[in-house]
């Protein structure tokens with residue numbers, strides 16, 4: 001079953017928004033790596049609310065996005081209401097695209113392949129719909145299978161393992177995707193667009209677990225979640241008696257462009 005973000009549509013943008021200057025730099029890098037001209041056509045599986053797509057669509061480019069969540073795409077439609085644009089949205093699964101071969105100049109996969117168990121098929125589909133001269137742009141945080149960027153995340157994973165549940169991503173993470181691209185003969189160029197490392201407080205990090213914000217939290221079985229959360233609360237109270245204590249969280253935005261992949 002694909003991981004639809006229907007349940008996140010109302011809060012997704014609040015938890016993932018990029019600062020305007022970061023979004024600006026990200027868009028400029030996508031256009032540069034994609035060697036965009038006014039005629040360049042874009043494709044994005046798992047387009048969501050258009051966090052990445054919207055600035056490109058607003059620059060007038062032709063853009064096609066698919067998603068299994070109509071609610072996420074509705075948020076994007078609302079943002080474009082009353083504006084002229086060349087965005088086409090399709091409700092479809094990234095592993096079975098209802099699209100012709102050799103259709104697009106640039107395919108972007110931001111924050112999607114780690115969610116798809118059969119990520120290799122999703123990559124095959126991306127490659128199929130790219131033109132032979134096309135560029136694939138993979139957008140990733142420095143994610144690994146364990147999906148933990150800070151001390152609380154690491155403890156959460158340990159607790160869940162104690163209940164017999166592995167909270168790691170089921171899909172392809174950065175290492176998997178880049179290895180596959182190289183095996184398939186692509187030439188890669190990676191740029192770090194922004195360092196998003198920051199200090200959060202214990203309380204704000206704990207809130208994400210209480211509110212079950214991220215998709216790797218949704219997947220935890222409901223009978224385990226409350227018990228694991230109680231264990232995490234008890235551990236955090238002991239480890240960090242001050243809820244305002246800062247916790248370092250490591251993150252950055254990197255783009256990898258793959259050339260000569262589809263050709």
Ligand SMILES: C[S@@+](CC[C@H](N)C(=O)[O-])C[C@H]1O[C@@H](n2cnc3c(N)ncnc32)[C@H](O)[C@@H]1O
Pocket residue numbers: 002003004005006016045046047048049050051052066067068069072092093094095110111112115116
């Ligand atoms: C983490 S969000 C990323 C959205 C957007 N790409 C971004 O970076 O903000 C993942 C999106 O992929 C969609 N999704 C998950 N699995 C999918 C699949 N197999 N096919 C198509 N969309 C999928 C979800 O519904 C969600 O909207």
